[in-house]
Amino acid sequence: MNATYELSDLSSDVFYDALHALPDSVILLDDKACVLWHNPAAKTLLTAFFTDDDTPDVLGKPILKLLANEYFIEAFSQVYQDFLLGKYKAEQSANFKFPSKIFVGDVQMAQVSFLPASRMLLRIQNYTRIHHLEQMRTDFVGNVSHELRTPLTVLMGYLETFGSAPDLSAKWQRGFNLMREQARRMNNIVNDLLMLSRLENDESEPPAAVDMPRVLMQVFDDAQASNAESAHLIDLHLDTPKNLLGLEVYLHSAILNLVLNAMKYTPAGGEISIIWEEVKDGALLSVMDNGIGIAPEHLTRLTERFYRVDSGRSRATGGTGLGLAIVKHVLNKHDARLMIESTEGEGSAFKVLFPKSRLV
Structure with a gap:
């Protein structure tokens, strides 16, 4: 003793x-x-x-x-x-x-x-030195992305014009199609980087009541518009009329990212469910699929910028590698917590818990 x-x-x-x-x-x-x-x-x-x-x-x-x-x-x-x-x-x-x-x-x-x-x-x-370094990185990314946007817009315009010329030979048509595809991909990356820069600089309006059932219906419609080739079965379950105190533009972007991500990694004809429900600790948004799933060693790194589980597949599906990083920043702004569950070959579930203090 x-x-x-x-x-x-x-x-x-x-x-x-x-x-x-x-x-x-x-x-x-x-x-x-x-x-x-x-x-x-x-x-x-x-x-x-x-x-x-x-x-x-x-x-x-x-x-x-x-x-x-x-x-x-x-x-x-x-x-x-x-x-x-x-x-x-x-x-x-x-x-x-x-x-x-x-x-x-x-x-x-x-x-x-x-x-x-x-x-x-x-x-x-x-925290001064780290804060200044973070601010320098954020400013650099934001400034470079902004400067790239104008020349990219010009390039995409000319590629669209010349690529649609009726007298263009088949050999050149293939080249223009590839250039347009890569220009669009780069434009998506620039737009995502600008979104991250805005999120990190906190350039936003004060939070307001967001009609979540309406936002989720918009996300559902946007997802269906991209679903023609894959023919996924997408279900939306609105189990509560609760709204959130937040920023609608960012919430729409984050939720759409989660749904489009599920569509990219679910084979054609697969099932995707979007569920909005009230739970004991707040409100829970779930995006679930029966796709290819994710190995356990990747789960903790999914929200890192440009992190890819399968880089070849991500490029083939048009991903920028920034979608889940944007989701993480948006959820941080709304005091929400992201939980990821996945089993290889069976599918994934991305669940977002919004605290009671955000419900209106």
Whole structure:
């Protein structure tokens, strides 16, 4: 018994020594969001807005009174409210970024980890360099995609004009058809990259009530318009009239991507089901097929940009490799979670859970 107790003490000491040594601010909070403990790096952050004469003892004080940053207060208050409503369980975490009020131009990343006994561990780190690198990458992709769009439009116009000339020989006709096909494929990639750039830059209108049954009917009609050759059996089940608080253009794009993806990887004559239903934790959108399925080792990487399970098949079906990356970004904007289930040779199910807070 004594040996176990000593080992427990040693583990605790090592743990706290490690937290003390971290350059990031680490703060332990109780169920009322008051400070129970903090490491040395956090003291500067917690007392930055007090003079030497009135620096308080931060222990027992509410974190929202100590960190006088309106961006942090707004984001943390939302996370804390969700915590009180039971939306987070022990061992789950929430992340958010906010601009620093101490060092102008700096960006900080906060992670709130939920612990047993209704405690929270708040970790705040300087995210400025990573944020700037991400912004440079996003700007570069957006700018290059935008610059490519005009010359591509001109090329596609001339290819369409000359390729439709009545006196064009069969030899040249085949060449023009290939050029038009590749130009369209490149145009699709550019459009998808621009969509990702808009999503990452958050250039969007405030969320509004989205009529989900109507959006899903539009998706169904769009899918049927692309279904002439494959003759898939597409079923739409609207089991709830619930609407979502969100951005209709992005939601339509994400859902259509999921459905078109199912069509691409389901043999002709296969079955695809789209289901919209209310569940205990919110609303669930399911897109299921009886297609070729996906091997388990690929599932965790499907939402990466340009990741392809079978690159040859993706090119043959006209895929850009960006569809599921767009889906991921749209769902993040709507606080939704994507779950993927698949069995090779039997089919796949892409399920999206929207939280109750998004239902209207």
